[in-house]
Amino acid sequence: MKRFFLLLPLFFTFLGCSTDNEIRRNPYLPHLNFSVQFDLSLPEYNQLNFPGNKFITRNYGINGIVIYNLNNDQYLAYELTDPNHVPQACSSLTVTGTEATCGCGDGNKYTIITGEQIAGTGEYTLKPYRAVRTGSVLQISN
Numbered sequence: 705m706k707r708f709f710l711l712l713p714l715f716f717t718f719l720g721c722s723t724d725n726e727i728r729r730n731p732y733l734p735h736l737n738f739s740v741q742f743d744l745s746l747p748e749y750n751q752l753n754f755p756g757n758k759f760i761t762r763n764y765g766i767n768g769i770v771i772y773n774l775n776n777d778q779y780l781a782y783e784l785t786d787p788n789h790v791p792q793a794c795s796s797l798t799v800t801g802t803e804a805t806c807g808c809g810d811g812n813k814y815t816i817i818t819g820e821q822i823a824g825t826g827e828y829t830l831k832p833y834r835a836v837r838t839g840s841v842l843q844i845s846n
Contacts (some may be wrong), residue, residue, distance in 0.1 A: 719795070730828045731764060732790050733783065739845035740764050742771070744837075752842065758816065760784070760799055767796040769833060770804065772816050775836060779835035781844045782819055786812050789825025804830065 742749045743757070751757040755775050762768035768784040768825035787805040789795040797804040799816060806812035812824030833846045 705772070730787050730831060732828070733785060733787055733831050734791075736765065736846065738764055739843060742842045742844070743840060744842055745840045749842075754803075758799065758802075764844070765790050770797075770799050770816050771835065771842070771844060772802070774817070777837075779837055779842055780816065780819075781833040781835040782814075782816055783831035783833065785831070787828035787831055788812060788821075788824075 740763075742752065744750070744752050745792055747761060752759050752771060752773050753776075755773050758770055758772045759820050760768060760770050762784070765783045766785040769781050770784055772780045772782075774780055782796045782804070784799070784804065785791050786795040786797060786808065787806055789806065789812075792808075794808040795806060797814070799805075803815045803822070804817050806824070812826060813822050814820065814830050815822050818832070819832055821829060833844050835841055836843050
C-alpha cells in the first residue's frame with residue numbers, strides 16, 4: 705500500500721503530459737528552415753544597434769521577417785504573415801511603429817514586442833524566430 709501512494713504522484717505527472725504537438729503548431733503557416741546573419745556593423749543594419757528600433761526584410765520567411773531590438777541584449781524576430789490566415793497576398797503584414805497589421809480586412813493587428821494579437825480575431829500569435837547576437841552579428845533562424 706505504501707508503494708501505491710509513492711507511485712500515485714508519478715502516475716498523475718505522466719497523465720498530465722501531452723505529446724500532441726498539434727496543440728502548439730499553427731496549421732496556417734508552413735515550417736521553413738532558414739538561418740541568416742546580419743552584421744550590425746554595416747550601415748544597412750545600423751538601426752538594430754539601438755533599443756526600440758526595428759528592421760524589416762522580405763527576403764526570408766514566408767512574407768518576410770521583422771527584427772526588433774528590445775534592449776541590445778535581447779532581439780525579437782517574427783514572421784510577417786498573419787498567423788490566423790492561410791498565406792495569401794493580403795495576409796502579408798505591414799509594420800507601423802511596433803504594430804503589424806493584416807491587409808485582409810479582418811482588423812487583425814499584432815504587437816512586434818510580444819507577438820500577441822491586439823485587435824481582430826484569431827487564436828495564434830505571431831510566429832517567432834530565434835534571434836541570437838554574438839558580437840556584432842545577429843543570427844535569425846527557426
